Amino acid sequence: MLKIEHLTKTFGDRRAVDDLSLEIGKGEIYGFIGHNGAGKTTTLKSVCGIQSFDEGEISLDGVSVTDEPIRFKGQIAYIPDNPxxxxxxxxxxxxxxxxxxxxxxxxxxxxxxxxxxxxxxxxxxxxxxxxxxxxxxxxxxxxxxxxxxxPRLIIMDEPFVGLDPKAAHSLKEMMREVCDSGGAIFFSTHVLEVAEKLCDKIAIIKNGKLIKEGTMEQVKGDESLEDVFLELEAEK
Amino acid sequence: MIKVLLKKQLSEIFKAYFFDIKKNKARSKASTVLFILLFAFLMIVVMGGMFGALSFSLSPIVFLGYGWLYFAIMSLISILFGVFGSVFSTYSGLYLSKDNDLLLSLPIPVRAIMVSRLLGVYLMGLMYSAVAIIPAVVVYFIIAPVNTAGIIGGLAAPITISLFVLALSCIFGYFVAKISLKLKNKSFVTVIISLLFFAVYYFVYFKASSFIGEFVKNVMVYGENIKNKAYVVYIIGRAFEGDLISALIVNAAVLILLFLTLYIISKSFIKIATSTAAATRVKYKAKREKSHSVLGAVTLKEFKRFTSSANYMLNCGLGVIFMIAAGIFAVIKGESIRNALSAQFKGYEDLIYVAAAALICMLISMNDTAAPSVSLEGKMLWQIRSLPVDTKTVLKSKYLLQMYINILPAVFTADCVIIALRPGILTGVLTVILCAAYVVFHSLYSLFCGLHKVNLNWTNEVVPIKQGMNVVFAIFGGWALAIAIGLPYLFLGTFLSAQIYMSVIIAMIAVLSVLLYRWMNTKGVRIFEAL
Structure with missing residues (x-):
């Protein structure tokens, strides 16, 4: 459904996103985690056509965000970290x-x-x-x-921040409903417990590079997501 | 504690002189000095000169033995000027400061926060009242024989008046805060109050000389009446003239009023400063909502942005009021204007028609909603960029709003001018077409300026609306073009009729508009998308 291929975005000398590729299929809740400044928001903004990027391609069912931005945006919805x-x-x-x-x-x-x-x-x-x-x-x-x-794809940057527990619960249910009806969700979060319980697939980004990606089982195995994340963060 | 807060407050007040907020860096020394000199020139030479001239025009009453009345009048003017200059900063400085929550959470007494805040208000009031009263004192010292008591009284005047201004500003600021907590349509109320203030200001300004003349002529009658019926005014005037007992009474009264005001404000400060309740909560009732096309929706969004802000309406739409007022004035005074102009420009009537069209274009240039509209997206830019809206449509909505705001008033004013000047059918029709074409051109030109000087990182909307180069270029560039429309006819009038000249101008405006329109849909789109 959503295909990100070799996405690269630089701000001056700094590579905010470095050759990032991932794919989100129909019915998937896809979590995107990483430390502050890892490149999550830049990736999400590039996906929804707010931010231009230097290299790579982003498409939704073959519709390119750069070539057909209006058609692309017509099928998605975006919620930023600070509304x-x-x-x-x-x-x-x-x-x-x-x-x-x-x-x-x-x-x-x-x-x-x-x-x-x-x-x-x-x-x-x-x-x-x-x-x-x-x-x-x-x-x-x-x-x-x-x-x-x-929308077919909903992109959310830290969607649970500021929500009361009841609203957060409702949002999780709504996210699942979207996926059950053939849509997909791509969201970033720092709350690893939420990601662990909610996501079908997960990607971990560090300094702009994708360092781990796959289904929840593939990423964390028998460990907790928090342990995996901290181990990966500790690696140089 | 107070010292630390005062330091913070002073650095905040004078920050603009040392720090360029737009560039986010410190100003150079030369720039700071230039900035301060410019401000000093404006306050001392322009404002001080104005009040100095006013004081001189009142000086005859001093020679008639009414020095107290001279001081009473100038004190009143100084108080009014000081209060108007500081009352709005009292409200925002005391109650709307963004660091109120932070300071209130720290172990700082409320009184210390208030004192530091009020220092800013006091300085503002002192500055505005001083530019009125100091020239009055200087003029008095020059024209009247003064003794030591007179000198002390005169020198004390700015201090006593500034303290009184502080007390009044606090009282007004307190009521403004109380009212604004309950007001629903704040922006419209502010616009109406501001327009009333402008109207009163200009009325007083134009009537001042005849009022002073009348006053000076009958000073004995007015003086005795005031002394008998408003003894307080007499005491105030005497205090600044050098009467010791009057000075003691006035200063004691001012100090008591000030302490009482501060006491009352300190009691309610936390409650008002931390209150966020705006209007009465309106419960939503579901009803049929009309749907719009994409262009309709984004244009409506621009219109709501415009009407939601008093600053936006006053700074970018005031020309509409001036245009309509000018049109009505032209119709009412049509015959006398026609006669006066015909006598002055006999044989050159065409020049009048071209000049009238150019003047309407100048008024149109005052309405430049498109100029700050891009910068006003600010932190909300993500929304329009993430929605499936063509950038051409987004830009179109911005210049369309300006066209919609201008077109009817411009055509109305042009019609009124035609009624007043009776230029003949063809010239009249061309005047209307020229004004309408200029509306289209200036809307595109304003957005052109807005796209070249974008500032999305503002904390106060006044910055893009009032202080940006986008607005300066839109208004002054518009005026320059309006002059360029009228001026050449001074020389070409002997060869060309107004009809031919206007037709050429319309064609030129149309060509410029087409060029701007093409630029908007190519380069303009690219600039907006790169923001």
Whole structure:
């Protein structure tokens, strides 16, 4: 489904991402872990077409992010690590804006907004300006907006930060539902317990290079993911 | 403790003189000196000169024995100027400082935080009130025979007034904070209040000389009335004139007021500074939401951004009000304008029509919403970049908003000018077309400026809206072009009729617009995508 081939991105002299290749298949929840500054966010931003890259190719079912960015972006959704949303809009206006951009019909958008706002207990606050939202509420709104157009691939950077336990649980269920219906999830996290329980496949990135990748069993074997990660981090 | 906080506060207040926020590096010594000299010139020469001239125009009342009234009037002006200069910084400085939470979490007494914050407010009030009262004192010392008491009274005036300004600013700031916690449409309320303030300011400005003339002529009547009915004003004037008892009363009253104000503010400081509750919580009720095309949605987003910010509306849309006001004024005063201009430019009427069109273009140039629109994306840029929206469409929404804001007022004003000047049908039609073409051109040109001077790393939206080179180039470049539209006709008017000249100008604007449009869809797209 998503294919990243030899992705390289440099900032000045520094190689933020160095010849990274990975593939995410249908129905997979794919975790992306690494230390701070390892290159996770740069990779995710490159995948969703926000960040240009120096070398490599990224495609979704054969649609290239560089050659056909609009078609590519039409099939994905992205939630950044810090949801800086349009604070001058109310929650409902923001969701309608996103629905307009993706061309979601009026009845579907109403149905989905009602469904997901109820799940995240945000319904009563949708008329409030986003500037009045807490970090967690903004994160919930960003998640609802990402689910509005039934994307095939959802890319999330640290999606559980700021969410209360109930919302985090709901998000995990929603992620699984997306994969069960033939979609895929690609997300970064520092919470290794979550990654261990939730992910079908995992990739560990260090200093821009992919150092381990595969199914959860292949990566961690009999050890815990935390032990594997710390061992790999300790290696020079 | 207070010393440490004061140091922090002072470095914050004067940071702009030593540090270039945009470039994120320290200014050179030459740049700092130049910056300070420029500010000193503005405050001392321009503002001080203005109030010095005002003081001289009031000086006849000193010779008539009404020195107290002279000081009372100048003190009042100084207080008003000082309060207007510092009241907004009181509110933001006291209650909206981003480090309030941090300082309140540290073992620092609330009083110490307040004192350090108020130092900034005091300096602001002192600066604004001093540029009004110091020239008044200097003029008084020059024109009136003064004794030692008079000198002390005059020298004490700036200090007493600045303390009074501080007390008033704190009181106003306190109420602004209280009101803003409950206000729903803050941006619109701010725009309306600001427009009212502008209207009052210009009304007073234009009426000041006739008011002073009338006042000086009847000073005895006004003076006695004020003394009998507003004795406090008389005491204030006497205090600065050098009367010891009056000075004691005034200074004691100011100090008591100041201490009472500070006491009340310190009691409620934590509550207000940590309150985040904005308007009353509105519970969402599901209703049918209208869907839009992609272009419609992004243009609507730009419009919401515009109307959500008083700063944006006032700095990039004020020309709309000026255009409409100019149009209405032209219609109301049409006959007298026509007669006056016909008498002055007999045989050169065409020049009037071209000049009128150029003037409308200048007003159009004041509305430059597209210029800061790219920078205003700031940290939210990821959204539009991650959505399946063509960059051409994103840019289109930005210049379309400016076109929509300008087009109707521009056509309205052009129509009003036609009604007022009666230039004939063809010239009238060409005036409207020229103004409409200029709206299209200036919208594209503003975005061109905005794409060349992008600043996404701002912490206060005023920076891209007001202080960036994008806006400077958009407005002044627009004015330069408007002048370039009118000026050549001074020389070409003898060879060309207004109709031919306007037709050529319209064609030139159209060509420039097409070139800008093509640039926007090629180079402009590449610049935006590389941000």
């Amino acid at each position: 800086d949303l349009y604070e001058f809009m109310s929650g409902i206006k923001y969701l309608n804006f996103i629905a307009d951009i993706f061309g979601v019909g009026e009845s579907e958008r109403r149905e989905r907004i009602e469904k997901y706002a109820a799940i995240f207990e945000l319904t009563d606050d949708l008329a409030q300006p986003i500037s009045a939202y807490s970090h967690g509420m903004k994160q919930k709104l960003a998640i609802i907006s990402a689910w509005l157009h039934n």
